[in-house]
Amino acid sequence: xxxxxxxxxxxxxxxxxxxxxxxxxxxxxxxxxxxxxxxxxxxxxxxxxxxxxxxxxxxxxxxxxxxxxxxxxxxxxxxxxxxxxxxxxxxxxxxxxxxxxxxxxxxxxxxxxxxxxxxxxxxxxxxxxxxxxxxxxxxxxxxxxxxxxxxxxxxxxxxxxxxxxxxxxxxxxxxxxxxxxxxxxxxxxxxxxxxxxxxxxxxxxxxxxxxxxxxxxxxxxxxxxxxxxxxxxxxxxxxxxxxxxxxxxxxxxxxxxxxxxxxxxxxxxxxxxxxxxxxxxxxxxxxxxxxxxxxxxxxxxxxxxxxxxxxxxxxxxxx
Amino acid sequence: xxxxxxxxxxxxxxxxxxxxxxxxxxxxxxxxxxxxxxxxxxxxxxxxxxxxxxxxxxxxxxxxxxxxxxxxxxxxxxxxxxxxxxxxxxxxxxxxxxxxxxxxxxxxxxxxxxxxxxxxxxxxxxxxxxxxxxxxxxxxxxxxxxxxxxxxxxxxxxxxxxxxxxxxxxxxxxxxxxxxxxxxxxxxxxxxxxxxxxxxxxxxxxxxxxxxxxxxxxxxxxxxxxxxxxxxxxxxxxxxxxxxxxxxxxxxxxxxxxxxxxxxxxxxxxxxxxxxxxxxxxxxxxxxxxxxxxxxxxxxxxxxxxxxxxxxxxxxxxx
Numbered sequence: 007x008x009x010x011x012x013x014x015x016x017x018x019x020x021x022x023x024x025x026x027x028x029x030x031x032x033x034x035x036x037x038x039x040x041x042x043x044x045x046x047x048x049x050x051x052x053x054x055x056x057x058x059x060x061x062x063x064x065x066x067x068x069x070x071x072x073x074x075x076x077x078x079x080x081x082x083x084x085x086x087x088x089x090x091x092x093x094x095x096x097x098x099x100x101x102x103x104x105x106x107x108x109x110x111x112x113x114x115x116x117x118x119x120x121x122x123x124x125x126x127x128x129x130x131x132x133x134x135x136x137x138x139x140x141x142x143x144x145x146x147x148x149x150x151x152x153x154x155x156x157x158x159x160x161x162x163x164x165x166x167x168x169x170x171x172x173x174x175x176x177x178x179x180x181x182x183x184x185x186x187x188x189x190x191x192x193x194x195x196x197x198x199x200x201x202x203x204x205x206x207x208x209x210x211x212x213x214x215x216x217x218x219x220x221x222x223x224x225x226x227x228x229x230x231x232x233x234x235x236x237x238x239x240x241x242x243x244x245x246x247x248x249x250x251x252x253x254x255x256x257x258x259x260x261x262x263x264x265x266x267x268x269x270x271x272x273x274x275x276x277x278x279x280x281x282x283x284x285x286x287x288x289x290x291x292x293x294x295x296x297x298x299x300x301x302x303x304x305x306x307x308x309x310x311x312x313x314x315x316x317x318x319x320x321x322x323x324x325x
Numbered sequence: 326x327x328x329x330x331x332x333x334x335x336x337x338x339x340x341x342x343x344x345x346x347x348x349x350x351x352x353x354x355x356x357x358x359x360x361x362x363x364x365x366x367x368x369x370x371x372x373x374x375x376x377x378x379x380x381x382x383x384x385x386x387x388x389x390x391x392x393x394x395x396x397x398x399x400x401x402x403x404x405x406x407x408x409x410x411x412x413x414x415x416x417x418x419x420x421x422x423x424x425x426x427x428x429x430x431x432x433x434x435x436x437x438x439x440x441x442x443x444x445x446x447x448x449x450x451x452x453x454x455x456x457x458x459x460x461x462x463x464x465x466x467x468x469x470x471x472x473x474x475x476x477x478x479x480x481x482x483x484x485x486x487x488x489x490x491x492x493x494x495x496x497x498x499x500x501x502x503x504x505x506x507x508x509x510x511x512x513x514x515x516x517x518x519x520x521x522x523x524x525x526x527x528x529x530x531x532x533x534x535x536x537x538x539x540x541x542x543x544x545x546x547x548x549x550x551x552x553x554x555x556x557x558x559x560x561x562x563x564x565x566x567x568x569x570x571x572x573x574x575x576x577x578x579x580x581x582x583x584x585x586x587x588x589x590x591x592x593x594x595x596x597x598x599x600x601x602x603x604x605x606x607x608x609x610x611x612x613x614x615x616x617x618x619x620x621x622x623x624x625x626x627x628x629x630x631x632x633x634x635x636x637x638x639x640x641x642x643x644x
Contacts (some may be wrong), residue, residue, distance in 0.1 A: 043350070080615065089615065090614065090615060093372060136481055137481065138481035141407055152581065152582075154473060154478055154480070155476070157474070159473055159581075159582055160583070161457050161473070161582050161583025161584065162456065162457035162584060162585035163583055163585075163615075163616075164583075165583050165615050165616065166580075166581065166582050166583035167580075167581070167583075168580040168613065169580060169581065171580050171613055172577040173493075173573065173576075173611065174492075175429065175495055176493070176494055176495065176573070184613060185614075186611070187372060216409070222621075254495070257492075258491040258492060258577070259581070261485075261486075261487040261488060261490050261491050262471065262478075262485065262486070262488065262491070262581050263471075263478055263480050263485050263581075264479070264480025264481055264482055264483075264484050264485035264486075264576070265480065265481060266481035266482075287362050292492065292505070294487065294490055294503060294505075295409065296399065296408065296409060296482075296484050297482075297484065300482060
């Protein structure tokens with residue numbers, strides 16, 4: 007019997023999503039773990055194992071499984087390790103792919119979470135048969151997966167594609183996690199959008215805004231979206247500004263790899279045209295003439311709740 | 326008889342360099358044309374032909390030649406055309422590779438001049454056996470050739486690798502040629518260095534400087550180098566600032582493709598440590614921890630006067 011399924015594991019700072027996925031990208035069954043409740047990697051893997059073994063039985067046993075793909079922050083495809091991930095409590099270099107492979111007896115591939123997302127998009131989403139594209143994940147942070155000639159760019163050490171940390175405003179907003187100023191992530195992440203809203207409220211104290219009805223410390227990017235949809239000027243300005251920064255950043259990225267498509271993915275894309283329209287405008291505005299009106303800027307076609315698992319599972323087929 | 330030589334043609338806004346190069350990268354014979362004296366491409370090709378045919382005879386006839394490689398501004402490897410090159414007087418799309426191939430009866434490949442330089446470096450220079458590197462050409466403008474997995478990145482349309490036009494200072498210095506503000510090229514090119522010197526002289530009118538002995542309109546980057554080597558403070562500040570901008574830009578590029586080596590090439594590299602030291606400092610300063618102390622920043626190992634021809638000739642072997 008040839009294998010019909012792959013296991014996808016997406017490790018995030020908060021939760022770890024696991025699922026079994028068929029070759030068409032359909033998630034057959036899935037579950038989650040709370041990542042940071044496990045003080046040691048061993049305990050985490052034991053818990054993964056206890057969750058996944060019944061799922062494997064459910065789809066027909068281990069012979070139906072081609073392998074395991076893992077997406078993780080600072081995941082390195084060369085070493086199969088998570089290396090110094092700032093938002094995980096396991097410190098240093100964790101050779102997670104080896105640990106999982108030994109525990110499960112299945113070939114295991116691990117990579118950066120945004121690279122896994124790009125692979126999922128290429129296999130099942132908006133960029134099937136697109137050899138040159140860039141995927142930007144707009145979530146709590148800003149990640150990226152760059153595809154050139156149909157291959158994920160990983161660079162000489164496995165860490166390529168950290169476009170969220172490129173600097174778009176010299177001496178700009180401080181990014182708490184990295185200590186850098188003016189990175190794309192400091193503006194175009196969910197956190198960045200909230201900070202922009204708080205700044206805009208602060209510098210226009212006399213201006214009425216629905217955003218003032220929210221406690222600053224619990225404001226979310228979804229709240230800002232809700233206010234913008236209700237016509238709130240400051241909330242709309244927040245998305246305008248975020249799209250401006252993101253569009254300018256994308257135009258820099260285009261001059262690197264000249265992609266045919268740029269895919270936006272993640273929580274912020276729920277804002278739809280509020281984020282797409284200014285991003286597209288400022289992308290085009292900042293391109294050299296030879297790049298203008300060539301690039302398709304689109305939202306991911308993957309279902310957000312499944313995408314992380316699907317992307318990770320794609321790694322297993324890819325191998 | 327198997328071919329022993331390749332013809333390299335480097336087309337610049339001012340001069341076109343032509344040469345016959347052996348497989349070890351040695352230039353056997355070379356000549357130049359003044360590019361913009363030819364009002365039509367036909368006349369240019371006729372003149373190329375008249376120069377090159379005797380050179381071919383000199384090395385043993387057309388059977389000794391593998392093909393022709395051409396490096397040109399806005400050269401597109403897919404179409405073999407020069408497309409809308411701002412500094413050439415032939416406008417629009419010029420299918421130069423086809424024209425040359427027909428005229429000479431030899432396979433002809435054309436690409437962007439900075440990509441040709443990167444290919445030359447990979448075959449004969451500092452990046453032999455280095456699969457991931459970025460070449461930055463610091464001349465009148467700033468060009469780039471990006472190599473990933475041993476291949477030049479050309480993107481979906483052939484125009485990837487325009488890192489000189491990425492924006493490093495939002496709302497920064499106007500780039501006359503593109504109309505963009507704050508591009509790397511507006512600071513880190515020879516022209517940029519001169520503009521920086523003029524600005525620095527202007528904002529410190531009371532400060533003595535050897536640079537004040539030069540007429541502003543005829544100041545060159547070499548003059549600024551000469552003054553810096555004589556200990557002139559403002560001239561030294563100019564290189565410090567240029568290296569700061571360039572180092573910051575390189576750190577952004579690293580987060581894209583994570584190269585093992587970055588090669589600096591072109592006129593500005595004659596400034597040696599004056600440009601290398603601040604560039605390296607600000608590159609490292611702006612890298613995320615996972616990238617720090619990994620990247621070799623080096624000068625090109627190609628002889629500058631031959632490099633353009635060697636790089637272009639490398640295209641013919643590559644094909």
